[in-house]
Amino acid sequence: MMNFKEIQELIKQINRTNIAEFKIKQQDFEISIRTDKLTKNNKTTEVVHAAPQLIAPSMPQFPQATPPPAAPTPAPAAESKPTVKEEAPAKDDSNYIEIKSPMVGTFYRSSSPDKPAFVKVGDKVDVGSVVCIVEAMKLFNEIESEVSGTIVKVLVEDAQPIEYDQVIYLVDPKG
Amino acid sequence: MIGNYVHRFRSLNSTNTLALNYASKNEPFNGTVILADYQRHGRGQYGRKWSNTALESLLMSVILKPQTLLIKEQYILSMFSAITVAETISYFLPQEDVFIKWPNDIYVGRKKISGILIENIIAGKSFKNSIIGIGVNVSQQSFPDHLPNPVSLYSFLEDLTPSVETVLDILCDKMNYYYQYINGQHYSELTALYQSKLLDFGCNISYLNMSSNEQEQGILEGVLMDGSIVLRSENNQKKTFQLREIKLIV
Numbered sequence: 001m002m003n004f005k006e007i008q009e010l011i012k013q014i015n016r017t018n019i020a021e022f023k024i025k026q027q028d029f030e031i032s033i034r035t036d037k038l039t040k041n042n043k044t045t046e047v048v049h050a051a052p053q054l055i056a057p058s059m060p061q062f063p064q065a066t067p068p069p070a071a072p073t074p075a076p077a078a079e080s081k082p083t084v085k086e087e088a089p090a091k092d093d094s095n096y097i098e099i100k101s102p103m104v105g106t107f108y109r110s111s112s113p114d115k116p117a118f119v120k121v122g123d124k125v126d127v128g129s130v131v132c133i134v135e136a137m138k139l140f141n142e143i144e145s146e147v148s149g150t151i152v153k154v155l156v157e158d159a160q161p162i163e164y165d166q167v168i169y170l171v172d173p174k175g
Numbered sequence: 176m177i178g179n180y181v182h183r184f185r186s187l188n189s190t191n192t193l194a195l196n197y198a199s200k201n202e203p204f205n206g207t208v209i210l211a212d213y214q215r216h217g218r219g220q221y222g223r224k225w226s227n228t229a230l231e232s233l234l235m236s237v238i239l240k241p242q243t244l245l246i247k248e249q250y251i252l253s254m255f256s257a258i259t260v261a262e263t264i265s266y267f268l269p270q271e272d273v274f275i276k277w278p279n280d281i282y283v284g285r286k287k288i289s290g291i292l293i294e295n296i297i298a299g300k301s302f303k304n305s306i307i308g309i310g311v312n313v314s315q316q317s318f319p320d321h322l323p324n325p326v327s328l329y330s331f332l333e334d335l336t337p338s339v340e341t342v343l344d345i346l347c348d349k350m351n352y353y354y355q356y357i358n359g360q361h362y363s364e365l366t367a368l369y370q371s372k373l374l375d376f377g378c379n380i381s382y383l384n385m386s387s388n389e390q391e392q393g394i395l396e397g398v399l400m401d402g403s404i405v406l407r408s409e410n411n412q413k414k415t416f417q418l419r420e421i422k423l424i425v
Contacts, residue, residue: 102300103247137401138278139250139253141296142294143297144303
């Protein structure tokens with residue numbers, strides 16, 4: 001049976017290679033490691049993706065790099081690929097910060113119809129940058145960003161009604 | 176105190192735009208006033224033009240920091256502005272009927288004397304600044320043709336028309352008085368006062384129902400704290416409308 005340090009070293013080594021899956025069996029001890037190397041975006045450098053999934057029921061105290069749903073049950077190799085593919089985009093979004101509407105009203109992307117939008121996809125925002133106007137009952141509210149990063153998604157159309165807490169933008173804090 | 180600090184400019188694009196920029200780059204005192212003798216591109220609601228000639232109108236913005244007010248209570252700012260401007264006009268025209276036309280235009284009789292444009296800056300769950308832009312027709316003797324029903328203080332007072340500075344002084348007094356209502360969260364008192372000054376309050380009015388696109392009639396029963404209007408239809412049905420859902424026919 002391998003000890004904690006050995007497993008750690010094993011993961012490091014596998015990560016440096018192009019190995020997609022790795023299994024080892026010694027008597028009643030079994031370990032299987034799966035990486036994202038088989039998925040389409042195998043060039044990805046994001047930490048979350050690069051970390052291998054460890055399936056080792058005999059060592060539950062081992063720090064898990066991925067959230068529990070996929071990890072605790074050892075899955076046959078054939079089923080592992082789709083699982084990884086589905087998870088990747090979900091994890092992408094969870095790294096982003098949502099800018100939400102603080103009120104009910106009408107969403108405007110610019111200060112007046114002939115002006116350019118406050119922000120668009122790819123723009124950098126800082127804490128305090130105005131990101132939009134929400135109008136309600138003829139009161140015009142400039143909404144300031146509470147985060148800094150890059151706008152990756154605009155989820156509301158200009159001049160559309162908006163609800164309280166509705167997500168307006170997704171911001172990549174690392175961007 | 177509102178009006179303790181007045182920044183006066185000969186000519187500005189818009190007092191609200193300057194106030195917004197000023198408030199975002201500095202830490203203005205609550206109640207700082209931006210005053211312009213003339214506005215090149217005075218703005219009405221969301222890009223609409225507001226016309227004026229130098230020193231004929233009171234053109235100002237006041238920067239407020241309403242600390243206790245919640246975002247969902249923001250219509251209180253609209254009521255506060257409309258009440259203080261209406262009382263200022265009444266101060267100079269005690270013989271005339273001064274009304275608030277929902278949501279926040281000020282009328283003498285059935286003619287418009289003042290318009291208000293409120294722009295807030297929101298950070299997180301609270302107001303950072305509230306910029307209240309006010310235009311009052313003071314000494315205009317004539318108006319451009321495109322304005323439907325304008326009137327000025329001069330229309331009533333002629334040679335006794337006050338200066339723009341005097342109108343500002345009275346307005347600041349009224350604002351300081353009613354700002355205590357906001358700080359003390361006396362919102363229902365403000366709502367009652369706003370309602371009592373409402374144009375056509377208790378009257379049968381015609382309006383365009385924007386969802387059905389049909390003209391309907393109803394008795395104007397009041398305005399709720401969130402700013403929505405309450406009308407009672409002929410079959411005794413109570414209807415509440417947001418601003419976008421209705422067009423009043425005055």
